Amino acid sequence: MSTLLISFLLFFPIFLLLVRKKRSSNRLPPGSLGVPIIGQSLGLLRAMKANTAEKWIKQRIRKYGPISKLSLFGKPTVFVYGPAANKFVFNGDSSTIANQQPKSIRMILGDRCLLELSGQDHKRVRDALVSFLKPESLKKYVEKIDGEIREHLKLHWHGKEQITVLPLMKTLTFNIICSLLFGLERGPKRDQFVSNFETMIAGMWSVPVNLPFTRYNGSLKASARVQNMVKDLIQEKRKKLEQKTASPHQDLITCLLSIRDENGQEVITEKEIVHNVMLVMVAGHDTSSVLITFLVRLLANDPAVYAAVLQEQEEIAKDKSMGEFLTWEDLTKMKYTWRVAMETLRMIPPVFGGFRNTLKDIEYDGYHIPKGWQIFWVTSMTHMDNTIFPEPSKFDPSRFENQSSIPPYCYLPFGAGYRICPGYEFARIETLLVIHRLVTQFTWKLQCSDNVFSRDPMPVPTKGLPIQIVPKNLQ
Numbered sequence: 249m250s251t252l253l254i255s256f257l258l259f260f261p262i263f264l265l266l267v268r269k270k271r272s273s274n275r276l277p278p279g280s281l282g283v284p285i286i287g288q289s290l291g292l293l294r295a296m297k298a299n300t301a302e303k304w305i306k307q308r309i310r311k312y313g314p315i316s317k318l319s320l321f322g323k324p325t326v327f328v329y330g331p332a333a334n335k336f337v338f339n340g341d342s343s344t345i346a347n348q349q350p351k352s353i354r355m356i357l358g359d360r361c362l363l364e365l366s367g368q369d370h371k372r373v374r375d376a377l378v379s380f381l382k383p384e385s386l387k388k389y390v391e392k393i394d395g396e397i398r399e400h401l402k403l404h405w406h407g408k409e410q411i412t413v414l415p416l417m418k419t420l421t422f423n424i425i426c427s428l429l430f431g432l433e434r435g436p437k438r439d440q441f442v443s444n445f446e447t448m449i450a451g452m453w454s455v456p457v458n459l460p461f462t463r464y465n466g467s468l469k470a471s472a473r474v475q476n477m478v479k480d481l482i483q484e485k486r487k488k489l490e491q492k493t494a495s496p497h498q499d500l501i502t503c504l505l506s507i508r509d510e511n512g513q514e515v516i517t518e519k520e521i522v523h524n525v526m527l528v529m530v531a532g533h534d535t536s537s538v539l540i541t542f543l544v545r546l547l548a549n550d551p552a553v554y555a556a557v558l559q560e561q562e563e564i565a566k567d568k569s570m571g572e573f574l575t576w577e578d579l580t581k582m583k584y585t586w587r588v589a590m591e592t593l594r595m596i597p598p599v600f601g602g603f604r605n606t607l608k609d610i611e612y613d614g615y616h617i618p619k620g621w622q623i624f625w626v627t628s629m630t631h632m633d634n635t636i637f638p639e640p641s642k643f644d645p646s647r648f649e650n651q652s653s654i655p656p657y658c659y660l661p662f663g664a665g666y667r668i669c670p671g672y673e674f675a676r677i678e679t680l681l682v683i684h685r686l687v688t689q690f691t692w693k694l695q696c697s698d699n700v701f702s703r704d705p706m707p708v709p710t711k712g713l714p715i716q717i718v719p720k721n722l723q
């Protein structure tokens with residue numbers, strides 16, 4: 249979730265000092281890259297807000313090539329671009345390249361969440377999360393997610409003529425996570441959880457000054473309240489597991505509590521459960537809500553894609569009786585709809601790029617990168633490279649018909665390697681279910697029909713995408 253870092257960048261008033269790195273056949277000795285040569289102040293911050301960050305980066309690549317150095321937060325940084333760079337960043341061994349989060353984020357999300365862990369600890373906790381998030385396990389929850397979506401549409405869509413998509417999709421994806429992953433069902437407890445969580449997130453993107461009444465201070469306090477609520481949930485579930493009134497497969501928390509080593513000891517500590525529950529809430533709801541929102545916009549703007557998606561979904565709906573839930577089997581038939589989602593992720597990736605940190609002196613592409621440097625990666629740029637994706641600005645889901653035709657390390661909306669997004673399948677399931685329910689129950693028209701977006705740091709359409717809706721049975 250390196251978006252956290254990008255966010256941090258956005259709200260931190262910094263100037264970028266761009267320094268050209270000289271290519272030389274003789275390797276540079278350690279430290280010699282640290283001499284700043286020229287200073288050029290640029291607002292990556294402003295560029296991202298205005299959605300010109302891609303342009304900013306393109307210019308940088310044109311000027312300095314696919315690898316160059318700069319200084320961010322006074323920290324020496326190497327910017328890398330291209331398929332080889334993506335491979336280097338994502339496949340690097342964890343004893344040389346580590347994930348890196350700013351301290352302020354660590355204070356809010358906790359120091360035992362996946363983003364902070366490395367090596368064996370990272371693998372142990374990640375394996376535990378994946379044991380719940382893998383397809384074979386999620387298969388069983390398709391109906392439950394579908395139920396949550398239908399409830400949401402009943403409450404927030406039906407009976408309305410106008411709605412704003414992005415905030416509603418955030419509510420929906422958050423509720424799905426609460427219900428499925430934490431077994432926290434609709435009710436006052438969940439509402440309280442949501443409100444604390446929102447305060448926590450709001451301050452996460454603020455300037456990290458810990459004084460009374462700052463947003464950061466409020467965020468830290470909310471984080472403490474969320475952590476206490478999760479601890480209570482854990483106690484409750486531990487008791488139920490002992491009394492056998494809850495099953496290990498009930499939700500993510502019961503699943504994590506039930507993983508034991510050969511001596512019957514819990515493998516994941518309570519602190520690790522708390523911190524990773526918070527990470528999953530942050531990582532899981534912002535990203536997929538953005539994807540669904542841009543799909544809603546696309547379907548209103550592109551009649552040909554809309555017709556094909558509608559046909560695929562109606563084919564599935566026609567064999568269902570009123571009120572019947574969708575199944576895993578149904579999802580396997582939504583191939584075209586998922587290609588449309590993949591093409592949307594290509595053009596509007598929720599995660600723009602991020603940072604790593606070198607733990608040792610390393611070498612990349614003939615360059616020496618000293619220990620302790622930041623690596624700034626931007627995978628999303630290969631998505632728009634016309635040598636990889638011909639006519640990159642054209643929306644064309646058929647690019648994904650033959651996935652082996654896409655060269656490796658070029659299409660990475662979910663990252664790659666041992667930190668690849670473990671929520672991929674979860675995101676796929678909820679996205680397909682939402683699109684099915686939307687196209688079969690409503691038609692809609694955009695109230696801002698432009699095709700632009702800004703980054704906050706997640707892509708945001710104009711005004712959060714207000715639309716006019718008409719339920720289908722009334723047409």
Ligand code: HEM
Pocket residue numbers: 249250347362363374527528531532533535536539597598599602660661662663664666667668669670671672674675
């Ligand atoms: C469209 C939706 C999503 C996108 C585009 C996305 C993208 C990403 C990317 C690019 C990374 C890798 C970042 C890096 O290498 O530094 C990542 C990591 C992660 N994602 Fe997602 N994600 C999505 C949905 C989800 C969901 C639904 C969940 C949880 C249910 C989730 C949980 C995580 C976690 C826990 C990590 C950290 C993994 C690690 O460090 O080992 N994501 N995501």
Ligand SMILES: *[C@@H]1O[C@H](CO)[C@@H](O)[C@H](O)[C@H]1NC(C)=O
Pocket residue numbers: 458459460461465468469472
């Ligand atoms: C918020 O600020 C106050 C005053 O500086 C401080 O005492 C308190 O510890 C801060 N809260 C957190 C959670 O750090």
Ligand SMILES: *[C@@H]1O[C@H](CO)[C@@H](O)[C@H](O)[C@H]1NC(C)=O
Pocket residue numbers: 650651652653
């Ligand atoms: C898919 O693409 C690969 C690589 O370009 C090619 O070798 C293969 O023949 C293609 N398969 C089909 C079914 O078109």
